Amino acid sequence: MATKMFKARVFRYNPDTDDAPHFEEFDVAYEPGMTVLDTLLYIQDKYDSSLAFRWECRGGQCGSCAVKVNGTARIACRAKVDPDDGPLVLEPLEKMPVIKDLVTDMSRVKERVRRIRPYVVRDKPAPRPEIVHAEEIETLREIRKCIECYACLSNCPALRETWDYAGPMIIRQIARLELDPRDVEDRIAIALDESVYACTTCKMCEDICPKSIKIPALAVELLRAKAVEAGYPLAEGQQGFIDQINKTGRSVPEKDTPLLRSLESEEFLVDNPRGRVAFFTGCLIDYRMQGTGRSLIEVLNRNGIDVIVPKQQWCCASPAFRTGDLKTAHDAARRVTKIFEDVADKYGLDTVVVACAGCGKTLREDHRPFIAEERGEPPRFKVYDLAEYLIDVIGKENIVPPKGELDLEVTYHEPCHLGRGQGVVDQPIELLKMIPGVKYIDDPYKNRCCGAGGGVRAGRRDLSMKIATTRKEQILATGADMVATECPFCTIQIGDMMKGLDVKVRYLPDLLAESYRKGDEET
Amino acid sequence: MSQLPYKTILCDVLVVGAGGAGCRAAIEAAKHNLDVVIISKELLGKAHTSMAEGGYNVSLGNVDPLDDVETHFKDTVVGGAYLNNQELVEILVTDAAERIFDLEEVGAVFDRTPEGKIAQRPFGKQSWRRTAYASDRTGSEIMVTLTEAIRKSSVRVFDEVFATKILVHDGRAAGVCAVDLKYGDYLVFRAKAVVMATGGAGRIFKVTSNAQLDVGDGYAMAYEAGAALIDMEMIQFHPTGMVRPESARGRLVTEAVRGEGGILLNNRGERFMARYYPQVMELAGRDQVARSIMTEVLEGRGSPDGGVYLSIAHLPRSVIEFRLESMIEQFADAGVDIRNEPMQVSPTAHHFMGGILIDTDAQSTIPGLFAAGECTGGVHGGNRLGGNALADTQVFGALAGKNAAEFAKEHGLPPVDRDEIRDEFVRLEAMLLRESGISPADAREELTTLMWNDVQIFRNEEGLSRAVKELRRIEKEVVPNIKVDIQVKRFNPGWHQAIEFGHMVITARMVAEAALMRKGSRGAHFRTDADPNDDGLYNIVIRKGDDGEMVLEKRDLVITKIPPP
Ligand SMILES: Cc1cc2nc3c(=O)[nH]c(=O)nc-3n(C[C@H](O)[C@H](O)[C@H](O)COP(=O)(O)OP(=O)(O)OC[C@H]3O[C@@H](n4cnc5c(N)ncnc54)[C@H](O)[C@@H]3O)c2cc1C
Ligand code: SF4
Numbered sequence A: 001m002a003t004k005m006f007k008a009r010v011f012r013y014n015p016d017t018d019d020a021p022h023f024e025e026f027d028v029a030y031e032p033g034m035t036v037l038d039t040l041l042y043i044q045d046k047y048d049s050s051l052a053f054r055w056e057c058r059g060g061q062c063g064s065c066a067v068k069v070n071g072t073a074r075i076a077c078r079a080k081v082d083p084d085d086g087p088l089v090l091e092p093l094e095k096m097p098v099i100k101d102l103v104t105d106m107s108r109v110k111e112r113v114r115r116i117r118p119y120v121v122r123d124k125p126a127p128r129p130e131i132v133h134a135e136e137i138e139t140l141r142e143i144r145k146c147i148e149c150y151a152c153l154s155n156c157p158a159l160r161e162t163w164d165y166a167g168p169m170i171i172r173q174i175a176r177l178e179l180d181p182r183d184v185e186d187r188i189a190i191a192l193d194e195s196v197y198a199c200t201t202c203k204m205c206e207d208i209c210p211k212s213i214k215i216p217a218l219a220v221e222l223l224r225a226k227a228v229e230a231g232y233p234l235a236e237g238q239q240g241f242i243d244q245i246n247k248t249g250r251s252v253p254e255k256d257t258p259l260l261r262s263l264e265s266e267e268f269l270v271d272n273p274r275g276r277v278a279f280f281t282g283c284l285i286d287y288r289m290q291g292t293g294r295s296l297i298e299v300l301n302r303n304g305i306d307v308i309v310p311k312q313q314w315c316c317a318s319p320a321f322r323t324g325d326l327k328t329a330h331d332a333a334r335r336v337t338k339i340f341e342d343v344a345d346k347y348g349l350d351t352v353v354v355a356c357a358g359c360g361k362t363l364r365e366d367h368r369p370f371i372a373e374e375r376g377e378p379p380r381f382k383v384y385d386l387a388e389y390l391i392d393v394i395g396k397e398n399i400v401p402p403k404g405e406l407d408l409e410v411t412y413h414e415p416c417h418l419g420r421g422q423g424v425v426d427q428p429i430e431l432l433k434m435i436p437g438v439k440y441i442d443d444p445y446k447n448r449c450c451g452a453g454g455g456v457r458a459g460r461r462d463l464s465m466k467i468a469t470t471r472k473e474q475i476l477a478t479g480a481d482m483v484a485t486e487c488p489f490c491t492i493q494i495g496d497m498m499k500g501l502d503v504k505v506r507y508l509p510d511l512l513a514e515s516y517r518k519g520d521e522e523t
Numbered sequence B: 001m002s003q004l005p006y007k008t009i010l011c012d013v014l015v016v017g018a019g020g021a022g023c024r025a026a027i028e029a030a031k032h033n034l035d036v037v038i039i040s041k042e043l044l045g046k047a048h049t050s051m052a053e054g055g056y057n058v059s060l061g062n063v064d065p066l067d068d069v070e071t072h073f074k075d076t077v078v079g080g081a082y083l084n085n086q087e088l089v090e091i092l093v094t095d096a097a098e099r100i101f102d103l104e105e106v107g108a109v110f111d112r113t114p115e116g117k118i119a120q121r122p123f124g125k126q127s128w129r130r131t132a133y134a135s136d137r138t139g140s141e142i143m144v145t146l147t148e149a150i151r152k153s154s155v156r157v158f159d160e161v162f163a164t165k166i167l168v169h170d171g172r173a174a175g176v177c178a179v180d181l182k183y184g185d186y187l188v189f190r191a192k193a194v195v196m197a198t199g200g201a202g203r204i205f206k207v208t209s210n211a212q213l214d215v216g217d218g219y220a221m222a223y224e225a226g227a228a229l230i231d232m233e234m235i236q237f238h239p240t241g242m243v244r245p246e247s248a249r250g251r252l253v254t255e256a257v258r259g260e261g262g263i264l265l266n267n268r269g270e271r272f273m274a275r276y277y278p279q280v281m282e283l284a285g286r287d288q289v290a291r292s293i294m295t296e297v298l299e300g301r302g303s304p305d306g307g308v309y310l311s312i313a314h315l316p317r318s319v320i321e322f323r324l325e326s327m328i329e330q331f332a333d334a335g336v337d338i339r340n341e342p343m344q345v346s347p348t349a350h351h352f353m354g355g356i357l358i359d360t361d362a363q364s365t366i367p368g369l370f371a372a373g374e375c376t377g378g379v380h381g382g383n384r385l386g387g388n389a390l391a392d393t394q395v396f397g398a399l400a401g402k403n404a405a406e407f408a409k410e411h412g413l414p415p416v417d418r419d420e421i422r423d424e425f426v427r428l429e430a431m432l433l434r435e436s437g438i439s440p441a442d443a444r445e446e447l448t449t450l451m452w453n454d455v456q457i458f459r460n461e462e463g464l465s466r467a468v469k470e471l472r473r474i475e476k477e478v479v480p481n482i483k484v485d486i487q488v489k490r491f492n493p494g495w496h497q498a499i500e501f502g503h504m505v506i507t508a509r510m511v512a513e514a515a516l517m518r519k520g521s522r523g524a525h526f527r528t529d530a531d532p533n534d535d536g537l538y539n540i541v542i543r544k545g546d547d548g549e550m551v552l553e554k555r556d557l558v559i560t561k562i563p564p565p
């Protein structure tokens, strides 16, 4: 069998001799199971022994070998190569000055680690032996697996804009120490000093981490919750949301007539339904994007799905979960669960559809485990994102095809809490591609954070805008006329950025509904 | 060639190596109000110690209350085939407990017993469950903890600095010559005392579980400096290395897999250990299991890829997921779900029992030159028990650090010989400037293949003589002609490999020469043509003779408590 070859484009730079970095392309013989590290070693062996990169253990244990693989940081020894996926682009980690080729200078981060007093601080000598119970270190055990590979620093949207933020690796270390029953240092004060509220909870770090450490949940949100518990106030903008939730069940104040109030009924039934779902609107669709809510109902109805829209809905309290107000958060989780379980019982359904990435993630990743733990049984309904429901449950082949032609070049912005939060990645794009006339343009950075989440837009507007500006440039680079997305926060955030520009921002259900309606007119 | 520019860095105690032993030594030395410098080839925290999986032996008796230091001592000496220096073993087993508490003091998190004490698991050839652990990432836990402790201490860290030569003045260690790997500058570190903690040399074999850095620099540098080395023929081949994919070949499958109940099967599904060691089965000594596996493979009962099967599919999933999490990940990368399918394994070069000869102060035969960890010899004798090496790094790291500090307090800064420094840097520079020569990659391939073929688990006169002859040739003909392809000093792995190659050859020669000298089988050294008249109850000590030739001598065992039967 002929050996399969693939191309690797590798970042080269020797500041002693080169004015600027360049890429060098190499032909590499593919072997099944090959990793990025194998690729680099092959190049070093066959073409250029001076190619600089770090490695030691070749097994994800030492944390030496992180590089950017096709734009996203990975540890080279565990990143698999796909020879059919175009050239493999290898670059050094971001945010670190290059020493040579893929080797970067980590000293800034190392100094930064030092300043958080990264060890267990004690005020008296440890007893020998020391009794520590397994339960006390259960969560700690999860987040202490870090091998300091620095990969998560490279693609963190907050860190990208400012070193005010310590970045995921260090925030994780602060949480690891906060969770250690032996440590006496005030880790909350340190976390605040290291800007723990700069994190958008985009989960990029968790996705990148070779040890799959859930940094946003187990470090960032944990530290924020402890800060709130300790009496530290939230930022004004963030507290506003919380107060609003507790008062009204909605995180934002009312402006136009809310969707729920304007709907004539809570039942939108069709003839010969093939399914029945309840629609969780979330605050923004109810209070700000009423049209989108109607579009969603319409799209589902057109596909033969009964839609129940409970009039008494309550905020999922995502802002409270994200910023650490666990009381508000947990109250809301109980309340939402009850409302939708009642609806499920009343209408004989077991599925809730959401069109807000943030709400969907919160229902799935926050409410579900919390309720399961509190009462020993998870909520008695499944939660789907709209696009996921259409493609995975109804099935692509069964979807009533939208007929109306929309002559548009559309790119997609993947909401963090949809892609990494709920694992819904391809479905929205498949839907886009089903719309006649739409030319889909892929954005290699489509899964990058827009800066709206995690309470950052509310609490750190300056930072949020910087993140959004970076994201705007990426979207503009695609040349598309429109960016579609599946989250009201992203829609508003990107919409703000695109003001005065020709690029439109649209919500996916709206685009689908528009095509359906246009199709009706044409026939 | 004239003088090449270099920079000199002064300190009181210099520690070469930042693995478990080096970090521990530096932390200890820094407690004495001294200026301590630690250097390492890799970034701080990335040393080979981070790869250790299974655990740390200490007779706490938390799970089996009858365990004690005496039993730990006995297991270690019996496991070491009585070749251990029993004075050193005494130190190991006595201090292991305090040193693990030291680790906890600065933040290590080991897994717990129901009473909240450090949990302990069974490991091969040990009378009791003695091995403390943090899942199967114990080394990483220790390395991370020590890294944090270094960050707390006043130790100055120069990572990515490659020591190439130990400087000796008037018979006393005076520092090292080194290259800054990042920028390629030449450096001289001068110190009142030097601690070698350079780890092992698995990488002289083609198939190894070791990290990239383990090429034997420390053995070669100590040898060149005139220090004595001991037991260099004693190399542990770990029975269970990965077989597939090719690029993962040799990667360790931790002994904890067998400790937790994993069973070995041949291609007929037979639990073949029953044939060789029916009493202990899979928990026989590493050398015994390794030879059993090799015999199965050589006699045609191996797996298609040349290994045997290791299965834990009969264990409860929860046990696998909680105690063997890295293994799940490691095999998932190779496309195997170990919760359901067996792993394929075969032996891999794993650990050097031999190394720099030290006394009970962890001092080498050169005054002011201390050593700790895998670069030393004597503690483990002919074979090391799983879990004893991590304990070794902490016990002897602390001891070497303390004694180096005391030595530094009692002595002034020795002068250095500038001609010697000049010659060393000229030697390194020549590898870059040479017009033609042999590429380090080709040379390394030749060396590691030779060692894997002729100096492996089953050894004999013919193979060993051939290896020795070849190594002498390589030393004379290849080493002086190594040529780096690209003449760049800034982070140039080609150059790093070239420098390492010289060290690898010296280390390999010590291994092969000592193996040739030892005619009988003992410990990890197994001769298929064993001389029955050689009881093997001696150590082989190696040093560089005055004429520059390698001198090997048999030496009496150091026995304090348990004489060989
Ligand atoms: C895969 C694997 C698993 C293992 N699991 C266990 C286990 O479960 N339990 C156990 O007890 N043992 C285990 N061992 C053995 C144990 O890990 C090692 O013996 C131990 O970690 C060695 O530590 P060290 O500090 O001596 O050296 P290392 O950790 O090897 O560190 C050597 C240091 O020296 C530096 N160095 C080397 N040469 C130079 C130079 N020329 N200039 C500058 N610096 C230099 C290196 O850069 C490095 O920092 C395992 C070994 C392997 C390979
Ligand atoms: S969740 Fe996103 S913003 Fe927060 S630390 Fe991780 S990568 Fe950075």
Ligand code: SF4
Pocket (backbone or CB within 6 Å): A145, A146, A147, A148, A149, A150, A151, A152, A153, A168, A169, A172, A205, A208, A209, A210, A211, A212, A213
């Ligand atoms: S948290 Fe994960 S990605 Fe970040 S440095 Fe640690 S191991 Fe690497």
Ligand code: FES
Pocket (backbone or CB within 6 Å): A054, A055, A056, A057, A058, A059, A060, A061, A062, A063, A064, A065, A066, A075, A076, A077, A078
């Ligand atoms: S080489 Fe150690 S983590 Fe990749």
